[in-house]
Amino acid sequence: MSAxxxxxxxxxxxxxxxxLAAERLRPLAEQGEPGRVNxxxxxxxxxxxxxxxxxxDAGALDLCLLRESLAHGCTEAETALALQGLGSYPVLxxxxxxxxxxxxxxxxxxxxxxxxxxxxxxxxxxxxxxALEAAPDGNGWRLxxxxxxxxxxxxxxxxxxFARTGEAPGARGISxxxxxADRPGFSGSALEMLSPHPIGALRFDGxxxxxxxxxxxxxxxxxxxxxxxxxxxxxxxxxxxxMAQAALDTTLxxxxxxxxxxxxxxxxxxxxxxxxxxxxxxxxxxxxxxxAACAYDSGAADVPQRSAMAKLFATETAQYxxxxxxxxxxxxxxxxxxxxEHLYREVRAPRIYEGASEVQRGIIAKELYRRSPGEP
Numbered sequence: 001m002s003a004x005x006x007x008x009x010x011x012x013x014x015x016x017x018x019x020l021a022a023e024r025l026r027p028l029a030e031q032g033e034p035g036r037v038n039x040x041x042x043x044x045x046x047x048x049x050x051x052x053x054x055x056x057d058a059g060a061l062d063l064c065l066l067r068e069s070l071a072h073g074c075t076e077a078e079t080a081l082a083l084q085g086l087g088s089y090p091v092l093x094x095x096x097x098x099x100x101x102x103x104x105x106x107x108x109x110x111x112x113x114x115x116x117x118x119x120x121x122x123x124x125x126x127x128x129x130x131a132l133e134a135a136p137d138g139n140g141w142r143l144x145x146x147x148x149x150x151x152x153x154x155x156x157x158x159x160x161x162f163a164r165t166g167e168a169p170g171a172r173g174i175s176x177x178x179x180x181a182d183r184p185g186f187s188g189s190a191l192e193m194l195s196p197h198p199i200g201a202l203r204f205d206g207x208x209x210x211x212x213x214x215x216x217x218x219x220x221x222x223x224x225x226x227x228x229x230x231x232x233x234x235x236x237x238x239x240x241x242x243m244a245q246a247a248l249d250t251t252l253x254x255x256x257x258x259x260x261x262x263x264x265x266x267x268x269x270x271x272x273x274x275x276x277x278x279x280x281x282x283x284x285x286x287x288x289x290x291x292a293a294c295a296y297d298s299g300a301a302d303v304p305q306r307s308a309m310a311k312l313f314a315t316e317t318a319q320y321x322x323x324x325x326x327x328x329x330x331x332x333x334x335x336x337x338x339x340x341e342h343l344y345r346e347v348r349a350p351r352i353y354e355g356a357s358e359v360q361r362g363i364i365a366k367e368l369y370r371r372s373p374g375e376p
Contacts, residue, residue, distance in 0.1 A: 061290065143208075
């Protein structure tokens, strides 16, 4: 399969997903409460088999096609699915059979809500600087500290939590734990954010965890986090591409039928050239995302660089495309309930989460110089 074209079966699957998103999932999303977990929507993702597909062996490209197609028709469904994957993938990747059996069937069925608890008040982009303490306590640990900017918090049923166990300085002293929401000392609060999905803070007041809760090896948590992000970063780009395509599609429809200055807007060169630029950047972003996903699926050595490039370019492109679409629509695009008003709020956050654009540029530069013949 070429990294730059989809076969007929893939194109048909994407079309089916876009229809599902628009006709089956968007009505559920519209019934949800902003800032709260939409459990009926997550249950529908399970009933439709989309969460099962998320945890299949289909690979990163399938994940990107899934996220792009859902984002085109229902960003809330896309985000709900992605957060289930982000919070649960560490269990799939490094969990014991008992840990997998404990949570994955419930996640796949859409009955359990997951969260990926990495960021802290003073450790966002610099994830290796996290300070949540995992103090030894008999055969286990006690977690003390705070997580912040955590999607699905505080309503998640379980969290993948990254804490400092101190085997070594920096990233080498971080471990990952599977923590149910009902553990004593574990609490949380919602944060009011520019986002329709829930984001909150989590508080750990001596929360007990045991070796049965440890994901992977002590001190191996940072690798668990980075492996998860290397998979999901290109698919964040796919989410962005889906939003950009939706903005482009509604712009083409609008400018073809809206009249001004004696004719349709599309006959104005200033407008048609902007549409051409929007389409070109969207397609370039899509190809970068697909290439990064194929690199991940083939086990290529340059996955970190490609993932960072895809996430960086696609999210920045989506911001440009949505903003331009708003400009071409005028005031109507800012009216509450308009697709572009919704996308304008949605499109900003992906440039920050799972590594801000500046972090992605740092990763790209590091990989470029590491592979440069001029490096000692």
